[in-house]
Amino acid sequence: MTAHGHAHAQPLGVRPQLHQLAAVGATAGAVLGLLAGISELTVGPQIRSWVGDKLDTTRLGLATITLSLIALAAAIAWLRRDSASTGRNLSVFSGLLAPGLIGFTTVGRLWYAPGVLLVLASVVISNDLRTEATDVGNTLSAHWLAGLTAVLAAFYIFLGATALGLAGALGILGGVAILATLAASSRLSHRTRLLALCAAAAPFAALTWWSVVTPLLAVLLITIGTLSVTRNAAAR
């Protein structure tokens, strides 16, 4: 092994064995989840008893794939991290637990193995969070509004995926754009962030105004998102 290889492997090597095992398990769970989602999407109607007797296997297959990708991103971040900040632990914990639980409602029996692996991994990482309770509290408090905005953006993506067509595409793009704005918040001017929030939230809501849900989400997204980015700007 090269020196470079040693340096790269070090973070894994110094971590407790249980964590290493859980991170590998989470990665395996996410990959299995991805396979479950692809199976549901492609051969779902032929294996209905394995996919929870779902009628709409296309959308739920896509949802399962999205959840698995989120879990995979969290698992890889956990495997690759070289510093374990409370914020990062919290993100990995949410990124494993939420897909791990939601997946049980989208793909039935095929999620049993991936779901159990993801939930168990999140339990392992929750141990770290328990010992950092004060930090967790502070981190949550500091990023609560950003978290709420991200959750609302996820609802936008979810509804966009159910709508399909132009409106659906705008919903998905809008949600992703809001998440990107939050992620790149520190690199954007305050005005750009506000404009990006409005531009991302408005089109889907305007096209589907009659649904009641999307205009409500857009109002919450713009209100809470604005408070979040304004607060972050003030903090800096």
Next chain:
Amino acid sequence: MLETSPPERSIDVPPANAGMVGMSRGHLLRRFGLAAGTIAVVGAGALSYRAYDQGVFQVGQGPAYAPWSNWKEHKGLLPLVAAATLAPNAHNAQPWLFRLAPNRIDLFADPSRSIGAVDPFAREMHIGLGAALENLVIAARGAGLASSVTLMPDSAQQHHVARIDLARSKPQRSGLYEQIARRHSNRYPYVQGKAVPGAALAAITALGPADAPDARIVWFTGRAQRAHVSELIVAATEAFITDPAQSESDYKWFHQSWDEIQSQRDGVTVDASGLSDLTAALAKLLPAQSRTATDDAWLTTTRDHQTKTAAAYGIVAVRNARDNRQRLEGGRLLERAHLWTAGHGLALQHINQMTERADREKALALTPRFGDALRGLLPTDWQALSTFRIGYPTHTPNKSPRRAIDAVIVS
């Protein structure tokens, strides 16, 4: 005895609300703000899930609506059956069964799909079967199969309503064929004040074939005629909803849950009811409506939108409305009319409250208020089978669910 006094509470023990006292007003307000925001987001999440669960963004999608797009994709004679299942029928009960043989299709009534007190003499059931038969024959012609239809072929079997013998011929895809999957009952308001040209009405009248002289369409186009028919329809709707048995039979076929629609694939739905997009979304998001509420909404829609904007009414009339052969012929004529209007930019809605009440009066031996009224509308020796309104559409109608083809084939 040495008395012991209870230990005094230490002055260092903080009161229970110390956290709150120690908190600045701004901090407290911020906490409340965050809590309110969190509650709002949780509520929005619940509403988003409800929107997904009730198919707010999936109008006309899912397996229940697939037969409208894939009816030609089946093998052998199945596309003919699939075309038949797209026919209009009362309450979308789909009261049909088909038996396939190499060069023959038999059509049966399915009495388990009766709509009860709404159709006590199975008049509407046979109209729907006639419409299905017409679609089947048109689709057969389009597939290069000439059909020879025998109505009520077996007097010992009342449910065997038609035998269709098929023979190879040259494919003939008429304008009606192209409309089989485009035709939908349009329950929205129509363009107010825009009359249907006489030539169009004459063309629809001419759809009655020479070999079925017992079925015809009687039109009501003048302002006074339309107003009179509208009045009767509204009165019949009022009588219908105040009759508990009819109201309950009607409500039984109204499906408000998306899962129910996708699994049962029949019945009347919010999407096909001709409501505005906003009202339809609210109807899906809110808890299921009671029978009384749906009855009231139906009366309002009939009175304020549907009858007010009808450009003309048509009544499909036959010589004897109790004869199943004539009912089937009437149903075939009605479907031809519906397909023709779909291909000529017109909207059509079956609006049968008058005939439903007339049958109910007969079933209960009541004073024939609507029976007499219908007789007064038609020439002597003709009896009403089915009523409809036509006009120019303001909205594109939504699809109704349809059962899978496997569910309607018998061996």
